[in-house]
């Protein structure tokens with residue numbers, strides 16, 4: 001199980017990669033928009049500097065046609081680094097781009113996945129990661145768990161080297177169900193992870209431990 005952060009905010013990336021076990025960073029043009037008119041390549045390089053080369057960095061193309069996607073990919077690989085995962089939406093133009101990029105040995109994350117057939121095509125085209133949109137599928141009545149389980153079954157049955165990087169989450173319950181359904185990784189807004197550990201019950205339990213200890217030993221921790 002791997003957790004990635006779905007943000008391009010440098011402060012969040014610094015703060016939360018330090019706290020949580022994070023495997024990488026994902027973004028898309030809408031996530032980048034939240035950062036305002038940044039210097040895009042400098043910003044992506046800053047993300048890489050924070051996370052290091054061992055973690056995965058997934059950056060989405062902005063062109064809609066195959067040729068433009070390939071040029072976007074070349075530019076990203078030149079101006080960021082050769083280890084990034086190029087995020088390609090699985091459209092008619094995108095699937096062709098995925099095939100070509102994989103024939104060149106480039107890392108690819110197939111994104112904007114709303115169903116099994118779309119995912120199966122991306123698998124067969126050679127994508128390294130598949131990103132089914134959990135919350136967005138739920139919003140239109142698609143059973144996200146069934147979609148993820150179906151993709152996971154085909155990966156297992158035919159031994160594809162691809163992994164499911166589930167995306168588009170609004171709460172921790174959705175992330176849990178995605179993992180249980182067979183996703184190997186999930187990319188989440190940092191607030192989802194923070195909320196998991198900031199429940200009042202957890203704080204209360206820890207406060208009771210603290211006051212019980214202090215009632216006997218005073219304000220002297222074990223280490224003193």
Ligand code: E4P
Pocket residue numbers: 006026027028030111131133135136167168169187
């Ligand atoms: C992954 O990077 C996806 O683009 C992202 O998780 C989509 O999330 P949203 O449905 O909250 O926009």
